[in-house]
Amino acid sequence: MLILLSVCTLIIVLATVLPLVRITHWSVRGLDFPRLQILFLASALAIAHLLFPTSESVAALVMLAATLICVVVQLCWVLPYTPFWRKEVKIAPLASGNSSLSVITSNVLKTNRNSAALIALVKEYKPDILVTLETDAWWEEQLSVLEPAMPHTVKCPLDNLYGMHVYSKLPFIKQELAFLVEEDVPSVHVTVSLQCGSKVRLHCLHPAPPSPTENAESTERDTELLVVAKRVAQTQGPIVVTGDLNDVAWSTTTRLFRKISGLLDPRVGRGMFNTFHAGYFFLRWPLDHLFHSEHFTLKKMQRLPSIGSDHFSLYTELVFSPKAGADQDGVDSTQADKERAGEIVNAAEAEVSVSDVPS
Known part of the structure; x- marks a missing residue:
């Protein structure tokens, strides 16, 4: 279980950090796309860390903290595209006519x-x-x-x-x-x-x-x-x-x-x-x-x-x-x-x- 959680944490961290680097290769830029999916996976991983604690070691706490940071980072990117954010464009006036x-x-x-x-x-x-x-x-x-x-x-x-x-x-x-x-x-x-x-x-x-x-x-x-x-x-x-x-x-x-x-x-x-x-x-x-x-x-x-x-x-x-x-x-x-x-x-x-x- 420790090995599995460690590998999953490493993958989530890389998927979150790499798009922040100015690398133009498709393998890195492609990670911009599934931020919502990565957010869900990171959230599930954080829950797994809590439900299946591998130990009380510093390493386990670091992995949990890293996963939670990834959740926050991904949430910051996608949250503006939800109803929880202030609308950037106003609702149109009712009388739009020919405009x-x-x-x-x-x-x-x-x-x-x-x-x-x-x-x-x-x-x-x-x-x-x-x-x-x-x-x-x-x-x-x-x-x-x-x-x-x-x-x-x-x-x-x-x-x-x-x-x-x-x-x-x-x-x-x-x-x-x-x-x-x-x-x-x-x-x-x-x-x-x-x-x-x-x-x-x-x-x-x-x-x-x-x-x-x-x-x-x-x-x-x-x-x-x-x-x-x-x-x-x-x-x-x-x-x-x-x-x-x-x-x-x-x-x-x-x-x-x-x-x-x-x-x-x-x-x-x-x-x-x-x-x-x-x-x-x-x-x-x-x-x-x-x-x-x-x-x-x-x-x-x-x-x-x-x-x-x-x-x-x-x-x-x-x-x-x-x-x-x-x-x-x-x-x-x-x-x-x-x-x-x-x-x-x-x-x-x-x-x-x-x-x-x-x-």
Whole structure:
């Protein structure tokens, strides 16, 4: 029992400490994802230490203390994404009128052929904008039935899991397809005109993840997120960033993205809205995101039913209410945060700068 508890304690400590180190290898960055699962395992381990005391030695007490510290550390990361935390984004005024903006963000899984399920969701929820990820030519053909109601489109069908399509009821004032960091990983950048006449800048992203089958390091993903964050920080007016960022809401990278961009996360104080993995309830985390500027308040956010993908779709309805949202605060950046963001972008092999992000 002593050996078993010792090994389990070592694993929990490593899983908690390693993500705090600035190592970009996928094996370390991947530990950012299952913080909720690690929290549960660490809690169970702490209970095991109490129920099955191996001895009254200093070593046993140290293991218990180390496990409890891991519980606290993991809790600090995930607690903001529960109803026990103060809401970062205000509830929208009841009279939203023609100032609302609703978005469905959906990673369809390229090999999934249940297009009817996604089309049914779009018809039921009637979003102003649909952003699809991993969509190829087959998906483009299937989703063409949406175009009579959503005639404004940006299409980039690809067979490499990074295809992207944007369908909109609202007109585009400006639209651009960009390949910021990797030549086969696109992003879409559009300016949308709301019914009330206000213009909103929308950035749709799907950077490649750090993984044994993709990029060994997180550098490419982190770089794309941070150059967009820097561009957002230079942009005046309402902004929305959405997509599958291949990073979790509570990671150091996403937190740095929020600090640099100044955008708000409507999940804070409301819930995790875990969108991946749809097939395993015990292995889920928030992988699909929508961040926005203080010009918006939140009317509704909902994880939608399964469409056969490994991701659930995410529905978000915002209301353009700059007066009501003027005093909303996200996470503040420091000079050290700005320097760290610069280091990450400069360390990328791809020569990318803020000027490459469409404005």
